[in-house]
Amino acid sequence: MIQLVPRQGVSNGWQIATPLLAVLATMVAGGILFAIIGYDPVAAIRTIFWDPLFGPAASYSRPQLLVKAAPLILIASGLAVGFRAGIWNIGAEGQYIIGGITGAAVALALYPLEAWWLFPVMVLAGLAGGWAWGMIPALLRNWFGASEILVSLMLVYVAQRIAAWMAFGPMRNPEGMGFPGSRNLQQYPSAANPELLTGTGAHWGVVAAALAVLATWFLMSRHIRGFHLRAAGIAPRAARFAGVNPQTLVAFCLGLSGALAGAAGLFEVSGPAGQVTAQLGVGYGFTAIIVAFLGRLHPVGILLAGLLLALTYIGGELAQLTMALPAATVQVFQGMLLFFLLGFDLLTRFQIRRSIAA
Amino acid sequence: MIDPISVFLLLLSASTPILFAALGELVVERAGVLNLGVEGMMIAGALAGFAAAYASGNPFLGFLVAALAGATISMLFALLTQVFLANQVASGLALTLFGLGLAAMFGKPFEGVRAPPMPMGPLRINWIVWLGLAMVPAIWWFLNRSRAGLILRGVGENHDAAHALGYGVRATRAAAVAFGGAMAGIGGAFISIATVLQWTEGMTAGAGWIALAIVVFSRWTAPGVLAGAWLFGGVTVLQLRLQAAGVDVPVQLLSMAPYLATILVLVLISARQKFSRHAGGAAPGSLGINFHALR
Numbered sequence: 243m244i245q246l247v248p249r250q251g252v253s254n255g256w257q258i259a260t261p262l263l264a265v266l267a268t269m270v271a272g273g274i275l276f277a278i279i280g281y282d283p284v285a286a287i288r289t290i291f292w293d294p295l296f297g298p299a300a301s302y303s304r305p306q307l308l309v310k311a312a313p314l315i316l317i318a319s320g321l322a323v324g325f326r327a328g329i330w331n332i333g334a335e336g337q338y339i340i341g342g343i344t345g346a347a348v349a350l351a352l353y354p355l356e357a358w359w360l361f362p363v364m365v366l367a368g369l370a371g372g373w374a375w376g377m378i379p380a381l382l383r384n385w386f387g388a389s390e391i392l393v394s395l396m397l398v399y400v401a402q403r404i405a406a407w408m409a410f411g412p413m414r415n416p417e418g419m420g421f422p423g424s425r426n427l428q429q430y431p432s433a434a435n436p437e438l439l440t441g442t443g444a445h446w447g448v449v450a451a452a453l454a455v456l457a458t459w460f461l462m463s464r465h466i467r468g469f470h471l472r473a474a475g476i477a478p479r480a481a482r483f484a485g486v487n488p489q490t491l492v493a494f495c496l497g498l499s500g501a502l503a504g505a506a507g508l509f510e511v512s513g514p515a516g517q518v519t520a521q522l523g524v525g526y527g528f529t530a531i532i533v534a535f536l537g538r539l540h541p542v543g544i545l546l547a548g549l550l551l552a553l554t555y556i557g558g559e560l561a562q563l564t565m566a567l568p569a570a571t572v573q574v575f576q577g578m579l580l581f582f583l584l585g586f587d588l589l590t591r592f593q594i595r596r597s598i599a600a
Numbered sequence: 601m602i603d604p605i606s607v608f609l610l611l612l613s614a615s616t617p618i619l620f621a622a623l624g625e626l627v628v629e630r631a632g633v634l635n636l637g638v639e640g641m642m643i644a645g646a647l648a649g650f651a652a653a654y655a656s657g658n659p660f661l662g663f664l665v666a667a668l669a670g671a672t673i674s675m676l677f678a679l680l681t682q683v684f685l686a687n688q689v690a691s692g693l694a695l696t697l698f699g700l701g702l703a704a705m706f707g708k709p710f711e712g713v714r715a716p717p718m719p720m721g722p723l724r725i726n727w728i729v730w731l732g733l734a735m736v737p738a739i740w741w742f743l744n745r746s747r748a749g750l751i752l753r754g755v756g757e758n759h760d761a762a763h764a765l766g767y768g769v770r771a772t773r774a775a776a777v778a779f780g781g782a783m784a785g786i787g788g789a790f791i792s793i794a795t796v797l798q799w800t801e802g803m804t805a806g807a808g809w810i811a812l813a814i815v816v817f818s819r820w821t822a823p824g825v826l827a828g829a830w831l832f833g834g835v836t837v838l839q840l841r842l843q844a845a846g847v848d849v850p851v852q853l854l855s856m857a858p859y860l861a862t863i864l865v866l867v868l869i870s871a872r873q874k875f876s877r878h879a880g881g882a883a884p885g886s887l888g889i890n891f892h893a894l895r
Contacts, residue, residue, distance in 0.1 A: 246685075246892065279705075330689055382863070386871040391636070391689070392813045393866060399806045399859045407852035528697060535690060570704030570801075577698025581676060584686035584694060592685070 246592040256590040261536050261543070264582035265550065271582070272575055281565060289565060290557030290575070303556050305443030309514050310555045312447040313338070313506035315548035317530035319454040320499030322539040323462065327471040328478065329495040333379065333394025334503040335527025336401035337372040341504020342511035343408055344371025346518050349433035350413055350424055360432040364508055365446075372504015373497050375401065380496035384489045390496060398527070406520035413518050424518040427511065435513035447509030451548075454502055459541040467494070503527060525573075532580045551576065607837060612729050613795060615833025617642070617787040617804075619732045621811035622818070622825045623739050624783025629815055630743060631776035632756035632886035636692025637677050638784050639808025640699025645670040645785025647703040650710060650792040650799045657716045662793050663728060663786055670785020671778045673699055678777040682770045685890045700802065710799040718794050726794055728786070733826075735783075740822035752776060756884035759891040769891045784808065806859065813862045817869045820883065828865070835861040 269291070273283030294303040317334045324331050331337075345368030352360060379393035413424040427433045435445045462468035473481040474491055482488060506526065511518060533551050537543030558572030621638050628635050648669030653662025677695045680686040721727040743749040755762040755772045763769050791807065792799050810832060817831075818824025839857040847854070873882065 248892070332693065382867050382870075386867045387874040388863075388867045388870040389813075389816065392809060392816070393863050395809050396806070396813070396859045396863050396866075400856050403852045403856045407850050410852065411850055531693060532697070568705045568708055570701050573701025574698065574705050575701075577694055577701050580690070580694035581680065581698060584680050584691050585684045587686055588684045 245595050246588070247595050248592055249590075253590050257538055260586040260590060261538065261547070261583060263586050264536070264579055267582040267586070268575060268579045271578055275574065276567075279568075281567060286561055286565060286567060289561040289567075290554060290571075294553055294556040294560055297560075299560070303560060305437075305441060306556045307549065307552050308443040308448050309445070309552075311548045311552035312445070312451040313510055313526045314530050314533045314551055315451040315544055316447065316454050316506040316509075317499070317503045317527055318533035318537065318544045318548060319451070319458045319541060320502035321530055322534040322537065322541075322544055323458055323468075323471060324495035324499050325475075325534055326462065326539050327475045327491050327495055329492055330391045331376065331379070331394050331496050331499045332391050332531070333376075333396075333398045333527070334499060334530055335523050335525065336394065336398035337375045337500040337503035338507035338510075338527045339398075339401040339405050339523045340375040340507070341368040341372035341501075342507030342515075342522050343405060343413075343518055344368060344504070345508030346413070346424060346427060346511045349427055349430060349512070353425060353430060353433075356432045358432070361435070361446075361512070364433060364512060365450075365505060368504045368508025369501040370504070372507065373501035375504070376496040376498075376500015377493065380493045383492055390492065394496070398523070402520075402523055405518065405522040408518050409520045409522075415517075422520065426516045428513070428516040433512055435509050445509060445513045447506065447513060450505055450509065455541045455545050462541070471495070503530075529576055532576050535580060536583055551579075607841075609725065610837045610840075611830060611833040612725065612733075613833075614836040615829040616726075616729050616732045617790045617795070617807050618811050618814060618832050619826065619829035620735070620787030620790065621784040621808055622814040622829060623732075623735050623822065624780035624787075625811055625815050626818065626820060626822060626825055627739060627743070627752070627783075628776045628780035629887055630756045630820060630884055631752050631773050632759055632884050632889070632891075633681065633773050633777060634688045634692065634888040635674070635677055635695070635777060635780055636689060636812065637674065637695025637699065637808075638692075638780075638811050639804055639806065640696035641670040641674055641781045641784035642699075642788030642791075642804045642808045642811075643703040643802070644673045644699045645788035646792040646803060647707045647710070647788075647799060649785065649789025650715060651706075653715050653789075653793050654710060654713055659716055659718045659793050660727075662715075663789050666785040666789030666793075667782035668785070670781040670783070670788070672781070673702075674777050674781025674784075675774075677781075678774040681890060682774050682777075685892055688888050688890065696808070704801045707799055707801060711801075713798065715793045715797045728790055728794060731786075736822050736826045743822065753884070756886055759886045759889070763891070773891075784811075787811070810858065810862050813866050816883075817865050819869065819873075831865065832858060832861065 269287050273287055276283045276286040321331055321334055345364040348364045348367045378397060379390040382388040382393050383390045409422045414422060415425045438444050470486045471491060474486055529551055533544055533547045537547035554572050554575055561567040562569055621642055625638055645666035649662040649666025652665035653659045677691050680691040681688050718726060721730050751767050752772055755769050759769045788804055791803055796803060814825055814828035817828040836858050839854050843851055843854050
């Protein structure tokens with residue numbers, strides 16, 4: 243008989259090894275899936291994981307890596323703080339959309355004003371919008387005990403409809419010949435979030451993502467609030483006896499992750515996306531959940547995981563173009579990755595022993 | 601003039617997907633498992649059921665295949681949480697993301713074709729609607745009056761005690777998850793085969809999440825699930841009626857109504873449980889906690 247024996251603590255070696263194992267297993271399982279639906283598995287895996295970085299069209303796709311990784315890392319950094327404390331913000335996608343809308347609203351209201359302070363104010367508005375959207379589930383949980391998982395998730399669907407309403411109604415470009423969608427902020431110099439260094443893809447969102455990684459690392463490993471969060475996640479009762487107020491943590495985590503998601507939305511709307519449309523939310527908020535877990539809820543891990551999942555986005559697009567692979571392949575891949583990671587996670591908490599029959 | 605009977609028929613139809621999914625999740629949660637993958641299992645059922653109905657021309661075969669598809673994909677969740685002892689919240693989310701992706705990937709060939717017509721049952725009400733209504737007393741009886749239901753509830757309330765009495769905690773839970781998957785699959789297929797009559801990507805549009813909220817609303821009882829599903833169906837029909845009547849509110853805002861209603865209901869029921877001392881009907885004691893027997 244095989245027996246699982248709980249470890250004394252979490253194994254550090256396996257903590258690092260399991261994400262790598264999960265990625266490998268995803269590639270193998272993904273290859274099998276491709277073979278089933280009639281594609282060359284080796285070519286498909288190479289197109290997704292290798293060609294975007296080193297293939298013939300790499301000079302185009304490499305900058306895209308930072309463009310896609312920035313929102314993922316920004317959102318996941320905030321989510322991981324809450325996940326550590328057992329506070330489940332599943333609605334980052336909604337906070338991302340609302341942050342994008344509130345940030346863009348500042349620019350659209352002041353158009354065509356040109357001022358150096360416009361973009362910073364937009365960033366603040368994006369942070370505030372995401373924060374406010376995240377505070378709704380926080381307050382409903384603190385006041386009434388409503389599940390933050392379900393409320394934050396429901397608010398994603400509400401946010402998507404607000405985005406559609408904005409694109410067709412209040413924010414529609416008056417010079418857009420009746421097409422839905424706001425003015426293009428990329429063509430509005432004071433409000434645009436351009437590429438800072440040509441050829442790198444780095445925009446202000448990339449800078450913000452780097453700052454978020456540093457700040458959440460400091461918070462979680464050097465600040466008393468981070469200690470409280472970790473304590474509440476591991477032993478909620480003990481944390482409460484030690485004077486940690488769970489309501490404060492709920493408001494802090496949902497507010498923080500909401501604000502970071504909102505900022506990610508603003509950087510996207512003013513940069514790569516350019517305008518408020520009904521399709522403002524492209525799933526970064528959900529993929530960021532996978533990034534947070536794959537990165538072991540640790541800032542450095544999240545940085546690496548964000549880059550990897552950004553790679554699957556770009557590789558997926560490339561495979562769509564060159565191999566006519568279905569667009570949803572990336573989503574399947576990401577789902578599989580999380581499955582394998584959760585499965586292999588067993589190794590970090592348990593030892594596998596062969597038991598001697600008593 | 602709005603004909604009350606036709607409104608009720610619409611309500612029945614609008615509430616059926618949620619009713620199936622929420623009844624399934626009710627059994628899962630009474631066994632002590634929180635499966636957040638309902639949305640993923642529903643979309644898997646919606647696609648598999650639609651494909652089978654379209655290929656065979658028989659909608660009932662479609663529902664059967666949908667139940668099998670939902671149960672099959674739910675086994676991934678059971679494997680992760682019951683064998684690999686993974687976090688239930690994360691595993692459920694993974695199931696939803698995976699299901700949505702898988703359905704989008706395999707659904708492409710079925711876009712733009714129509715489902716075969718569905719024969720009507722008694723009173724010009726769809727057979728599957730009848731089945732859903734019949735499941736309410738059946739599940740109530742199973743949970744409250746049958747021996748198997750008693751064991752299932754025992755496993756959900758206190759898995760250590762159930763284990764000590766010699767009941768198979770993991771096997772019970774895996775069976776409950778499979779049942780939940782089959783029910784979610786049927787619920788999803790009702791959307792594609794009986795309501796929309798075609799396949800579109802992401803067509804469940806959060807119905808799985810609403811079903812999860814309705815289980816909380818029901819305070820973990822089958823009649824409560826029916827009430828929740830009808831409430832949701834009522835809001836949906838009202839919203840569609842207002843759209844059709846040309847009310848001067850943007851369509852996008854009207855279509856938020858089901859989600860806002862879900863939040864409102866969730867808040868009301870949570871508040872009642874929080875502030876009333878003898879509200880009863882609390883969540884199962886071991887809900888969301890994995891079981892690991894040391895010996």
